[in-house]
Amino acid sequence: MPPKAKAAGRVRAPAKRKLAEKFSPGEVLTDMAKKSWKLGAPVGQGGFGLIYLAEENSAKPVGADARYVVKVEPSDSGPLFSELKFYMRAAKPDQIRNWMKSQKLKSLGVPRYWGSGLHVRGEKSYRFMVMDRFSTDLQKKFEENGKQFPRKLVLQLGLRLLDILEYIHEHEYVHADIKASNVMLGYSDPNQIYLVDYGLAYRYAPDGVQKEYKEDPKRCHDGTIELTSIDAHKGAAPCRRSDLEILSYCMAQWLCGRLPWEDKLQDPLYVKESKIRSRENISEFMSKCFSSQDKPDEIQKFMEEVKSMDYQDKPEYEKLRSILQAGLKSIQAKDDGKLEFSAVDTAAPKPPKKTLKRKVAAEEAESGTGGSPIKKKRVPTKKEANGVEKSPRKGQKRAAHTKKRSSPKSTDGEMATSVSPGPAKRGRPKKIR
Structure with missing residues (x-):
């Protein structure tokens, strides 16, 4: 009898490597x-x-x-x-x-x-x-903030990551795995970020000679599946435009909370085709990520600039910076060096201060000594809506008005601290190596 076929979808897991033994302090x-x-x-x-x-x-x-x-x-x-x-x-x-x-x-x-x-x-x-030594990573901050960052913060992060990428690109390397969990906050300065984990870093131009585009089926989908570049999906070695494409996905994700293809991350071909369609129609991609009134034009322009690049092209870093800086200007902000992870609602009104007359009137109304006191069991008529008679006496009107203003139903404090919930929480980005 012929041997039984192996069950579909079952792959033998690679042998687990043992961790280094734990060293005692003082070693x-x-x-x-x-x-x-x-x-x-x-x-x-x-x-x-x-x-x-x-x-x-x-x-x-x-x-x-x-x-x-x-x-x-x-x-x-x-x-x-x-x-x-x-x-x-x-x-x-x-x-x-x-x-x-x-x-x-x-x-x-x-x-x-x-x-x-x-x-x-x-x-x-x-x-x-x-x-x-570093502090926490950006992924933890992202999750703590309901998986959504303020627009100013995202543009600041984009500008700093551009500086980092230009440096490593000029030193013959690309990172190939930019994501929130690989961005760390400084230990001594929490307003400084660092791009870490160079395990997938690739020397795209050894001794100044750039590698040519070549697809290798064995290398398909290298990187973190939801963020990796189309080049990586096709099995080509990463290049400078790959890093910038990944950065554009990161900025979009940090702003809207979830990329359109994150519903099927277990299907790399689906993710690849979704990214290709998004590159062909960036406007459609933006509409899937953002509502019409919240659409950040600078992200679309950034993606269009990356789309125009060939595999071996050197990025126009200054042009890309100007796109992000224009985004900051459009929201009347600037890169002030401070990273604010939670949006602050400055529109919430402060409760009005009571004048001396209003304060006295309120006290009189509560004690029943000012004007004509309101009888406890009296049923108001239609014309006494909101506690004011059609022709109220002066003390009554002022007392009722003041009582309304000092009502404990005010929600000013809640308005100042409320944050719209982001998408459902999920685990850390899945990495495929």
């Missing part, structure tokens, strides 16, 4: 430059190991305010090895400092590389990398 690692780093408490976990607080080695223990973190993973695991290539080539502190000076930038959200090496413990070998 000292020595990098390739012979610099020693002391570990503190673990503060996070990557795919293959833990992330520890760290400081330069000294007699003091590593405190909770440590400025650095160390990623540690088994030396035979791949992700950190791939990241290290980018950091060692393009993220040395002097490189970043010189770029900021040449571009007249006050800040640049590229994590700085401080050292790396191998650490042997017993018969096991571990790879490690030292980098800046």
Whole structure:
């Protein structure tokens, strides 16, 4: 008898790699430059190991305010090895400092590389990398805010990510996995953002020679499925326009809460075709994401600019910045350096202050001493609607009016803090590698 066919849709899962063992606080690692780093408490976990607080080695223990973190993973695991290539080539502190000076930038959200090496413990070998410490990631902020960011904030984020992408593009790399969970807030400055996780970073122009467009079926849909570029869906290596396309999806998602194809993320072909249709008809895409009165023109213009690019084209970064800056101007805002994650309702009126006469009248009405007191069990006539007679005596009219103004039914406080709920909460973006 012929062998039974395998059940459709079942794929054998790859063997799970073991995480690096947990190191105790005080463990000292020595990098390739012979610099020693002391570990503190673990503060996070990557795919293959833990992330520890760290400081330069000294007699003091590593405190909770440590400025650095160390990623540690088994030396035979791949992700950190791939990241290290980018950091060692393009993220040395002097490189970043010189770029900021040449571009007249006050800040640049590229994590700085401080050292790396191998650490042997017993018969096991571990790879490690030292980098800046960060605070929370943007995905947590997005979820805390009902999966919707204010327009000003989104445009500010777009401008800062453009600065970051221009830097890494000029250093021969593309990121290929821009998303909220890969954008971190600074530890010492929460108004600064950093683009992290260069595990999918690709050297698109080694030694200045750009790679040519070539589709590889084995590489189809690399990246985070809802945000990855059409190039990646087709199996082509990422390029500069790929990063900008991903950035446009991020900005749209942060503004409207949900992209049109997020209903079928388990179907990569559906997502791919949806993105292709959206690129062909950007106006239709915008209508699916936004109501007519809330449609941000700058996002459409940004997407149209990216659409006009060829695979090997160098982006016009300044033109893209001007599009986002025009968006800020249209809402009478500017990039003031402050990241405000919740929209503030400035239109809510403050309760009116009582004048002395009104205050006295209110007190008289409540005590029944002012004007003609209102009898408790008296049934008002039709003409006494709202507590005012057709020809009221002076004290009565003033008392009734004041009582209405000081009614406890005022909702001013609620109006000032209410936020429209965003789409239903879902998990973190699904990553396909």
